Amino acid sequence: MTDIPADGMAARAGSILVPSGLMKRRNAAEQRFRLYGVASIAVSLAVLAIMLITIFTDGLSSFRQSAITFPVLLTADALDPDGNRDRAEMTDVTTIGYGKVIDASFDALLAVEGITVEGLSEKDARGILSKEAAGQLRARVLADPSIVGTTIDMTLWTNARIDGYFKGRVTMETAERDGNVSPEQLQLADLLRDRGILSQPFNWAFLTGSDASDQRPEAAGLGISIVGSIYMMIIVALLCVPIGVAASIYLEEFAPKNRWTDLIEVNISNLAAVPSIVYGILGLAVFINFAGLPQSSSLVGALVLTLMTLPTIIIATRAAIRAVPPSIRDAALGVGASKMQTVFDHVLPLAMPGILTGAILGLATALGETAPLLLIGMVAFVDNFPAASVGGILDPATALPVQVYGWAQRADPAFIERSSGAIIVLLFFLVIMNAVAIVLRRRFERRW
């Protein structure tokens, strides 16, 4: 004790006040390890941020679409030649007929407002309207034939180039070189915008409409792919969760531990690692070619995704069941519960949070899966909504990730915006599913 100086900073051999050389190395190693951890998390967060920023800057604009609102005179002679407002007969009038009505009203609009752009013909002026405009008007009239003969305010889309001009994709310079749009048309659009005739309302059609051809990106919507994805998720959940949980319970609690169950276990683990496109080939061969189910249908897509998701759910469920302390099983068996009662009354409730998390993560993966769906024909262009009944699962549909893939392939830059918008919708659904997982987990988790 006497060898320790009063300041306490002794250099005594073995003093705990001075870190030994080994101690310094150990501390340095720990510091380095922490730094690696922080660095890797920082890098992942940065990449995630860049990804989200890119998607949102590219895609958010797809939720607004430039449209022109003006009074359209629905001339009865053109739209209902027979004059009896019979919907069946009025379907004889094609979009060409409606196009003429729109043209007349649009010309009248420009005349009334006194808008003229030098060097812009009437035909080119009308060109700022979408090719889909006639279709929009036709749908509106056929929905309510009684409006024929009156003048109604219609909000009709502009074409994608005009829309792109307001979203920064198209400029006066690029318009010079663009065969699809002229600077004069852009000037006209500017004038209409200044007068409040051209606006950018929320684009509901993006969420509810069907896909559109390459020529009219402004009309392309996600409706069918959202419906297809929802149908598939419902079927996958209905098939996957009961089958997966039942299989896990059997394997974990009832099955004898022998060579066969070992083999099954190894195979389940391997199936979880099989590339998803292989399941697509399997689905094509089994469900479409052999079983004869209709291709492109949500049912086949869901069956393929079920096969793909089952191993994940089984592995997660088995882990959750295994994590239940054996003392609970002893307790239940000790009071004379049967094996089944032990599992369903005690083990399963305790394993529930883990099972739900695994199931919803599996479903989220299935929701974002593209490759197997391409092989069973869900990449096809689908224009009609699947029926809103049980039979609808046999109707052709697409899925959100496939729609993203499809739009990303198209030439028109307006589809890039659409593609990013579709990713935002997909991410929204994923966030919803994860939120559901968290809520359910909280609810089933017992803090006792």
Place this chain on the structure above:
Amino acid sequence: MNNMRNVEPLVTANTAKMTARKVQVYYGTTHAIKDVDVDILDKTVTAFIGPSGCGKSTFLRCLNRMNDTIAVCKVTGELKLEAEDIYDPRVDPVQLRAKVGMVFQKPNPFPKSIYDNVAYGPKIHGLTRNKAELDAIVEGCLKKAALWNEVKDRLDAPGTGLSGGQQQRLCIARAIATNPEVLLMDEPCSALDPIATAQVEELIDELRSQFSVVIVTHSMQQAARVSQKTAFFHLGNLVEYGETAQIFTNPKDPRTESYISGRIG
């Protein structure tokens, strides 16, 4: 409190509730229990003592066939509950366990309410016809387990929120709720503090009036305090079985003497 028990008259003229003859237990190739013959008397506390790994817990778990859950465990010989072989192929172990209840080393209440913990056994065995009867059973068992006064105001509270000693008494209440004939206790106090241990021991003494109790314990003092009969196991053999007082004061086998005097074990 404990002195009183020591001077109690030794139980006599009790009929054998369970009998074991030439019981062998194998874990795979390990011969864990060798040639055990023992009579478990009715309304008596029988203590199994012995060093760790001597097979006393293994033998206890044979008595309600909890060893069935271990795949490699094989039991031969004759084990009877009131003259009926419990390893007869016709016996459903689930039904047997309703008659031979068990309390484990670590308190393991279900992660449910106190009420549900006790009510679970009667519910699954269909012992009650209505809620009132179930309430009566729950109350009766919690009273027998000396827990009623502590929990009667919070029967909906989780069983796992109780203290260790309370949890173990809850487990005892749960075990007696199925109205068993024999109650097996596998080191029920080893996870408890001395006060909780004293409470559980007192409880065991009271339970004797209704059940045949078999208790495995590491504490020789505990065996001396609560049991009337003691069996000493060593290396899978039942070395000595007799009146507790005789085992502790006048053991016949030198191994028993070595163990209780602290030379082995």
